[in-house]
Amino acid sequence: MPVKVASEWLNSCSGCEVAILNLGETLLTVLPHLEFVHIPVLMDHKYFGQRGEGDLHHLEIPQATVGLISGGIRNQEHLEVAQAMRRSCEIIIALGTCATHGGIPALMNLFDNPALLERYYRTSESTDPHDPPADAVLPPILDRTYALDEKIQVDIYLQGCPPHPDLIAEALTALLEGREPRLPDKSVCDTCPTIRLGKGKLKKLHRFTHNAHYDPAKPLSEMHCLLEQGFQCLGPVTRAGCAGLSGEAPQCIRARVPCQGCYGPVRKDGNQLLDYLNALASNRIDVHSITDRATVLEFSGAHGLLKRRAAGK
């Protein structure tokens, strides 16, 4: 019997869904074991059941064993969809860092809604100034951006922006085999092959205004650690996973770019900013050399971590 799967996306970008498609041929081998009953990106099941029968205040999602939800919760519709998914699904998987920790859209928690609406509808350079849209058809915006588990119970957390296809495959395979998925639980640094020389010379971080020092003809294992080169690399405080499960290097490092922190904290309930300040301080790096502290929390600003006017130094 195939496993029934329902999938939804909330305050998200569809990157997690594209990551599922990036399973490629693996997806074709998994598909016969799955029966999708609801997935708006691929399938035309609608919220309100058959014509004339639905209660418009009660959106309907078919019963499923597994519910995949990407995105956090930002408006009333997201909340109602998340609650409907919880009612219909035995196991809820929070897919991606927006769902697990708010993700990039939780940067909105630095501002209030009136400031957003004022900028967007009244003062934008190209917009004819207008009152913000307020028709009853539009779902009201909530006071802030929430991670999924602030509003519904979550069973499995699949961090990453987006999660590496290896992790998605492992989660799906584990569910089919009736076991817990084996997901990375260390830091990005633990999967990074670059050379660390140890504590020492670096006193301040500097901005990524020039490329790292490395020889492009040589492998990553011969490149000096980007944090030790002075860049704001969030590898020490970020959950591993972007390297996949077959021994690749972290993805941003492969681009010779410092880790942005997109898998969220190493421990699910960790605080990337506090952990980073500690890591810098214990290495005698000036914590005031962080240009914008909000960027350290730019993937994990839900759960009340990013607050209004808390940005900057």
Place this chain on the structure above:
Amino acid sequence: MAQTIEATADQAFTHGAGSGRRVINIQPITRIEGHARIAIVLDDEGNVADTRLNIMALRGFEKFIEGRPAEEVPRIVNRICGICPWMHHTASNKAVDGCFGAKIPPAGKKLRELMLVMAQINDKILHFFFLAAPDFVLGPGADYSVRNVLGVVKAAPELAARVVKMRQAGQMMIEKFAGKVIHPVAVVPGGFSKPMTEAERQELLEKSREQLDFAIFCLNWAKKNVFAHLDDATVRLGEITTGFLGTVDPTDGSLNFFEGVLRLMRPDGSYQDFSHLEYAYYLGEHVEDWAYSKFPYARVWGEGFSMDPENPKGIYRVNTLARLNVCDKISTPLAQAELEEFRSRFGRPAQSTMLYHWARLIELLYACEKVVEHLEDPEITDPHVRNPVEPKAGRGVGCVEAPRGTLIHDYSTDKNGLITRANLIVGTTHNVAPMNMSIRQAAQSVIRHGVVTEEALNRVEMAVRCYDP
């Protein structure tokens, strides 16, 4: 089984109905990227009185990048869209280049364009085969449980396997070179984060030639199996008469995804070219009370904004059909031949909404040819790919052609190089007003005398899917 809801006006999630009028909701619109619904209001005779496309979400990127270091913003705003993150990433970097006064080394620019065009390839395969094709392969009236990509896999397993494999290969080509394919990081203010080695160039070149073969196959397959069989009603589905906007090369008016001048064409085919720096003079954005999205229009035409199908004002379209309408030619030979055939059959500008799909596959061919062209250029391996940048006060406007249309990022920075304000017009947004008009036209053509079938409602959605929103 009809996938609809009828409701009366006193209930939430409805609009505009007087008492007793039937309102049909299509919610959510499916096989698109994002959150939207369609409301169709029927009059007393059961004919379509009004329709609306409600865009339901507002995330706030333009606001929350305020205060962020500008060089970090290109890897924040790529999260606007997981299907076209390379376009946001690239437009954003161009805007930051403008703020910081950065000059880009030739190889850095070549790598930026290469990545952008490679990403276009994967997007077009995704949209045509995964999102749109089920309506054509399974039929618009097939049950929803099979009218999807999984149904295509069962109905045409060899085709599906090849599509899945080629799209995956395209994604992995980008990932292997640039580290991250979804939500990229490799474009940086001042250029690119890493040079391309000769070995990487050779490997990508070989694979890009396979992609070109595949693009030729796709277009031939679609012409034979889809476009040749479109009935008159389908060809006219969602048809409206509008202007068009896209980017062309300033020297010869050829199609260009990466840079050039913006060309705004009137419905009669006359046009004016302008720099993206002047976008706010040529384009305006109207606000309606019933959509979080705005409604861009051609402000420069001086006629205001109206979606009245009998007398539209300021309405233009973007995305594939628009780009093929505004360009004078395509610089690559195979796609140029296809454009000539397309034009000889449908004229310039072509207005049929369904032709967006055909135009999409011609653009797929162009993109594949363009990638081969770039990779055949040994100068792309020049190791000098980035000039250092200096954070400072300034303003920059970055513009590229995203799969869904012209993409504009406009930023200002303070003396520390932090963002002070940002304004974006993204591809799909330009098409919000045209989509509303196409929905109206499609609904009126398929719903008569109160007879509402699931197939009819899917045909309304098919009009939306042409725009690949």
